[in-house]
Amino acid sequence: xxxxxxxxxxxxxxxxxxxxxxxxxxxxxxxxxxxxxxxxxxxxxxxxxxxxxxxxxxxxxxxxxxxxxxxxxxxxxxxxxxxxxxxxxxxxxxxxxxxxxxxxxxxxxxxxxxxxxxxxxxxxxxxxxxxxxxxxxxxxxxxxxxxxxxxxxxxxxxxxxxxxxxxxxxxxxxxxxxxxxxxxxxxxxxxxxxxxxxxxxxxxxxxxxxxxxxxxxxxxxxxxxxxxxxxxxxxxxxxxxxxxxxxxxxxxxxxxxxxxxxxxxxxxxxxxxxxx
Numbered sequence: 366x367x368x369x370x371x372x373x374x375x376x377x378x379x380x381x382x383x384x385x386x387x388x389x390x391x392x393x394x395x396x397x398x399x400x401x402x403x404x405x406x407x408x409x410x411x412x413x414x415x416x417x418x419x420x421x422x423x424x425x426x427x428x429x430x431x432x433x434x435x436x437x438x439x440x441x442x443x444x445x446x447x448x449x450x451x452x453x454x455x456x457x458x459x460x461x462x463x464x465x466x467x468x469x470x471x472x473x474x475x476x477x478x479x480x481x482x483x484x485x486x487x488x489x490x491x492x493x494x495x496x497x498x499x500x501x502x503x504x505x506x507x508x509x510x511x512x513x514x515x516x517x518x519x520x521x522x523x524x525x526x527x528x529x530x531x532x533x534x535x536x537x538x539x540x541x542x543x544x545x546x547x548x549x550x551x552x553x554x555x556x557x558x559x560x561x562x563x564x565x566x567x568x569x570x571x572x573x574x575x576x577x578x579x580x581x582x583x584x585x586x587x588x589x590x591x592x593x594x595x596x597x598x599x600x601x602x603x604x605x606x607x608x609x610x611x612x613x614x615x616x617x618x619x620x621x622x623x624x625x626x627x628x629x630x631x632x633x634x635x636x637x638x639x640x641x
Contacts, residue, residue: 366397366434367566368629371598373430373443375625379618381447383455387596387608389427391530391563392497395591396431398569399495406492407437409462413490416481418466420474421499421528422456428464429453437463472505474498475525479515479586482523486580493522493578501533504542509554512586516555521577521584525556528563530595532606551588563591599624 370393378386399417406414419428429446432438438453442461445451452461456469465481468474478496485492502508515523529547531538544550548558557576561568569591576587596602599621613621 366401366431367394368598368625368632369434370396370427370430372622372625372629373433374426375599375613375618375621377426377430377443377446379613380444382612383447384608384610384612385423385426385455386599386611386613387532387602387605388421388424388499388528388530389430390597390599390602391593391595392421392424392427392528393430393598394564394566394593395497395526395528395569396427397434398566398573400431400435401566402570403573404495412488413492415492416465416478416494418468418474418478418481418494418496419457420468420478420496421471421502422468422474424499424528425455425457428457432463471499471502472507475508475511476514478525479511479518479520479523482515482520482580482586483518485522486520486582489580491522491580493524493580495524495526497526497528499533500527500529500531500544500547501538501541503527503544503547503550504538512551512554512556515586519583520586522580523586524573524576524578525551525586525588527588527590528593529590530563530593532595532604532609534609536606547590548588551590555585557585557587558590559588560590560592563589563593564597598628 374389404415446453457464459467474496478494481494548560551558602608
């Protein structure tokens with residue numbers, strides 16, 4: 366599923382001629398873990414569905430790719446990404462039914478997620494709220510206001526995932542405004558914090574499933590600091606900040622697809638060996 370998501374990101378970003386590719390690729394494994402085996406409910410109007418909020422809205426294409434891989438966004442809609450008049454836009458728009466919240470202005474997703482978690486508990490619903498943030502987004506003071514609120518109210522059914530890829534629009538996060546050590550900061554705000562490889566979807570899914578996310582009072586909210594590689598899966602994009610904005614040429618597109626095809630073939634060989 367991670368490879369399917371990455372291929373969709375590369376194909377659709379090239380077709381539309383847009384950037385934010387590196388930011389999308391860094392969270393492909395997180396999205397595969399969530400939509401592959403963690404999120405409960407099929408969306409729609411089900412009041413007990415899990416809510417997922419992509420607070421780092423500039424990585425919207427990763428969300429659309431995950432929805433497509435999970436069978437919740439058809440190819441016809443996906444192919445309108447960034448076209449005029451589409452709801453499959455450059456940032457998530459709740460006019461598209463599977464999208465819970467329109468995002469893009471950073472720093473607001475966690476507050477809404479906290480509200481969703483509290484609302485679920487008050488209504489006796491088992492619904493959980495998952496919010497995906499960027500590490501640079503943690504520069505926003507509103508994130509820490511929401512963190513204090515969630516800890517104060519014991520929102521154990523709230524899970525934040527921080528895409529710690531170390532990059533932001535104008536440089537490395539450590540150089541712009543260093544937030545490390547991130548796990549210790551979250552713990553200081555009263556959260557149950559975990560740190561792991563954000564490009565290992567199996568480990569991510571296992572950790573997310575292991576969290577005590579019951580919607581009962583007086584539990585710590587949870588945060589996963591997911592250490593990821595910006596541009597993961599496409600060699601010339603990895604850890605290169607200019608791929609926050611740049612689109613691909615035809616030559617670079619072909620190289621990216623070739624690398625993803627090679628990775629897919631290698632994964633198939635490994636599966637055959639494991640089942641031999």
